[in-house]
Amino acid sequence: MGCQCSAFDNNDEIRTNIAEPLIDIIKSQFEEYKVLVYSKSDCEDSQKVKQIFRQNNVTFEYFEVDNMNEGPQLLALLQKITSRKNPPFVFIKGKFYGSSREVRNGFASGELSKALLN
Template sequence: MGCQYSGYNNNDEIQTNISEPLIDIIKCQFEEYKVLVYSKSDCEDSQKVKQIFRQNDITFEYFEVDNMNEGPQLLVILQKITSRKNPPFVFIKGKFYGSSKEVKNGFASGELSKALLN
């Protein structure tokens, strides 16, 4: 599940180079956006997640990490937070929800719709 990202590297050296301001920006985004998606522009699963939200008339913010200067560092942070290697990374009210499969299943069961109403 998810899309491969060629910038993924599980090297501890890279992780030590993550800037504190980037972590602070991510924390602010978690607080600012009720539904937040970190995706990859050419990723089929990323496109599916965005389409599911659009079909359900859910307002969401998304960032295409492969189009960002900080993308590789951002992915390392997201991988640590979520324990997943590949986008999309979906956050609901600042908490990691899952990827395309979880979003699809969440709407099918009604769980995600309820979570978004609260």
């Protein structure tokens, strides 16, 4: 079951008014962290993806967007970047990888473990 981001229901202003500094912050985070997760603190899938990384001894950074002042704008930007509506948003080496399902399948197939070694 995915998490709902009710902040985006019928709110076109958030979708279109994304501050440039926020985009720059996101880009710098992509460069700084090999594995980056944007999640929500009350999201079951967000908790699952973090648990999967911990079980596989993967060092990762995460941000709980619902606890951030710029959270609504950040979620709008992540939705635009990923074409996904709900967290978690997992980035590997600055590229969108997916959500908990893709991470779980990536480890099961060995693809993600291999990608993290390179």
